[in-house]
Amino acid sequence: MSWWCTGIRWKDGQPAIGWYGQGRGERASPLTYGQRLAFVARGERRCLGVWRSGKRTPCPTGATVPGRAGSAQCPECARLDGSFSVAADTRAADPRTYRVYLAWFGPGMVKVGITAEERGRARLLEQGAVAWAWLGRGPLMAARRTEELLRAALGVPDRIAYARKRAVRAQLPAAPERAREVAELHARAAALPGWPDSLERVGCEVADHAAAFGLEGLPDPARVITEMVPGGAVVGELVGAAGPDLHFADGLIVDTRLLAGWELAAPADGAAGTSVPVAEIPSAAERPPAEQDGLF
Template structure:
């Protein structure tokens, strides 16, 4: 029975690596900072199929997926996934309650977004938000209109590239300064007119993720994995994690979206090839935008 990696999984208790085996379902392996973490990729990277309503539908052809892409899906499964997606605006009739939030990633690096209320703050952990606060709650379309209003009025985006987040998270300002920037934007948002009547406004309660991400003493990000290839290995001390990224004590960053779809094993003895990586410029290298908002 092969267990395929599904990338990082976040909960209030911290990060874990997710796994899937057809016929066996899903499981996770919790991660601990300050401990050795070593793995190598085996065989070929396979499509993860489609995850919908808490259930995974396997790819009917178990198609192979390139090692450099951030989404472990073949084109057919990706199309099916987006055909019924709030993030892709193909599910406007979603009856669930949604929440609007402000997320802070670094000085001047703030975004507005929405997430299903049932997910709580997990989406903010997945995005790597260092500090954040709710703004309101209500039906999907009201949340969408509020998101667009605030994005235009406050001059903040709804998407931020992971490379920009990665470049600033290892040296954040003090917690009070982070909270102050979120609170100031929250107050500006609350003072705007034009909010949909069906959206309930929520007070500012800043949540800080510095501890759960292990940011205290996190080494500067020096190199980032660009792909996983069969036989390539990563071996080091896990220093912290944020969003999809694992930060190692030697400055290496592993984007776990690149691990999804691989069978991972403990590196064999002897010489193993390191996974391909590139240096991270001090300003942060360009990277693909995050995959959706939800």
């Protein structure tokens, strides 16, 4: 029976590749910086169904998914997934405690968001937040109203494109400067009127994920895979990971969202290099200065 890749998983601050086998559940393969990775895609990319409440419901039709799609779900499973979503405000009665946070990805790239308190910093790791801080905690709808208040008042978005995040990851300012930018925005947020009474304020304590992501000495990104194809191989030395991205020593970025839904195996012939479609990433000198923008 096949094991299908489910993309990157962050557990206890460490990256791993997730796998799903129908009838056998889920497992994960921990990743270590400095290790050599080599894998090839087999067969077709399949819909992974719906993950909800710690359980995966398989796709009823076993539908195929386009190689370039950012999600390994068919349209029907994606609709079902979205019908029970915090982001879509379809879970107003959720009794869990939520936290509001600030996440910093690079100079001028800060967003505000919410996550279930029980998840801890997992959401920040999944998004590739380099520096971050909690703002408050409370019921879901109070957290959502606070998120909207801060986005409007501070002019920060609730999403930043992964392409922008990865483009600056190897050229970030030092940790003190990152912390200063987050702390300044935290102070501005705390001073705003209109916070819901049911949301408890949280003092500013800036955390940093540079070590977890392996950012020290990270090579400037040069190429990013655009899709996996049957028989296509990815080969290289893993030197870092942030959000869904794997960073290789030769400047290759592997967006693990594009691995999800594939059966991956070791190359039978010991493939010498990467043979899947890739796109060039402009060098640091060619990139325009980062500016805060709205939703992408």
